[in-house]
Amino acid sequence: xxxxxxxxxxxxxxxxxxxxxxxxxxxxxxxxxxxxxxxxxxxxxxxxxxxxxxxxxxxxxxxxxxxxxxxxxxxxxxxxxxxxxxxxxxxxxxxxxxxxxxxxxxxxxxxxxxxxxxxxxxxxxxxxxxxxxxxxxxxxxxxxxxxxxxxxxxxxxxxxxxxxxxxxxxxxxxxxxxxxxxxxxxxxxxxxxxxxxxxxxxxxxxxxxxxxxxxxxxxxxxxxxxxxxxxxxxxxxxxx
Numbered sequence: 001x002x003x004x005x006x007x008x009x010x011x012x013x014x015x016x017x018x019x020x021x022x023x024x025x026x027x028x029x030x031x032x033x034x035x036x037x038x039x040x041x042x043x044x045x046x047x048x049x050x051x052x053x054x055x056x057x058x059x060x061x062x063x064x065x066x067x068x069x070x071x072x073x074x075x076x077x078x079x080x081x082x083x084x085x086x087x088x089x090x091x092x093x094x095x096x097x098x099x100x101x102x103x104x105x106x107x108x109x110x111x112x113x114x115x116x117x118x119x120x121x122x123x124x125x126x127x128x129x130x131x132x133x134x135x136x137x138x139x140x141x142x143x144x145x146x147x148x149x150x151x152x153x154x155x156x157x158x159x160x161x162x163x164x165x166x167x168x169x170x171x172x173x174x175x176x177x178x179x180x181x182x183x184x185x186x187x188x189x190x191x192x193x194x195x196x197x198x199x200x201x202x203x204x205x206x207x208x209x210x211x212x213x214x215x216x217x218x219x220x221x222x223x224x225x226x227x228x229x230x231x232x233x234x235x236x237x238x239x240x
Contacts, residue, residue, distance in 0.1 A: 009156035010082045012168035014062055015184050019191060020171065024060045026194045028173045028180040034193025039186060045162040045179040048140045049119065052127050056136040058175040061088040061116035065161075065168050067154040068092065068122070071099040075153035076106060082155060085114030088172040090181075092121035092161045095140055099147030102137060104129035111135045119172060119179050121161045138179050 023031065032040045064087045066079035076091050083089060089110065091101050102118055104126035110118065117136035123143035124130070130137060140162060156168040164181050166172075171182040182190045207217055215221055224231070232239055 006152045007154050007157065008078045008082065009168065012062060012064065012156055013184060014169055015171060015187050019187055020060065020062075022191045022195070023171060023173065023182070023187065024058070026173075026191075026198065027058050027175050028177050030194035030197050031173050031182060031190050032180050033197050034190045034195075035182065035186060036189075036193070040180075043164060043181050043183070043186075045119075045164050045181070047178065049121070049138050049162050049179045050140070051136070051138050051174075051176050052124060052142070053131055053134070053136050056117075056134075056176070058173070059088060059117040059136045060171060060173050061086045063088055063090045063166050063168055063170045063172050063181065065156055065159045065166055066091045067157065067159055068099075068101055069150075069152050070094055070096050071148055072150055072153075073099060073101045073147040074149045074151045075155055076101055077149070078153055078155045080106065080109060080113070083110075083113065083115055086116050088116050088174070089118040090159065090161055090166050090172060091118065092159055095121045095162065097123045097141045097143040097145060099123070099145055100125040100143055101147065102139065104133065107133055107135045107137070117172075117174060119161070119174060136174070138174055 032044055064079050064083045066075040068075040070093050079089055093101055101122040102120050102124040107130045111133055120139040123141040124137055124139040125144045127142055158167045166181050169184055171187055173180045204217055
């Protein structure tokens with residue numbers, strides 16, 4: 001068996017800055033819906049990926065990926081060396097809790113460098129200190145377990161993180177609702193879809209304010225009728 005070869009790629013492909021700025025106007029719900037039902041689900045991380053920072057707003061930035069051997073976090077330090085202001089670190093060790101991938105020291109440096117946030121499939125620690133730093137992170141676990149720093153490691157290679165394919169340079173969009181990774185090839189489609197959805201919701205809110213009901217606005221009355229749903233003006237106890 002050949003040994004695993006570690007690698008760090010210093011450069012990533014980057015999307016148009018104007019398109020990224022348009023994406024920053026939206027939460028992940030809009031961008032998720034903008035991608036469409038299939039792509040939107042494929043790009044959305046699971047509810048295991050939880051925000052560890054209250055009231056952080058929305059984070060949007062290009063992905064810097066880092067694969068860490070289980071129990072080791074050498075790769076995150078390599079990633080910190082190549083990440084630029086506005087980037088989002090996307091870290092994984094396969095999702096286990098062995099060896100905290102992220103802590104307050106790395107977090108403090110990331111904030112000093114102007115990074116936008118960190119998404120961690122694995123454990124973070126020093127959560128209270130990180131909250132004081134007001135640096136946005138998401139993780140699938142919290143554990144103080146000691147990490148080694150021996151490798152192997154890989155930075156800026158395609159990874160599967162919490163079930164989602166993440167390629168370097170993909171746009172990471174994250175807020176209190178969760179984490180969405182928009183492939184570069186689908187970014188314009190997602191942004192245009194989010195813009196259209198946002199405008200539609202402006203109209204819907206205005207109609208509700210004017211007295212209409214969502215049940216009628218969305219056509220649910222016809223859906224219920226087509227399904228043959230019985231609507232009874234009594235309780236289930238009375239009906240029994």
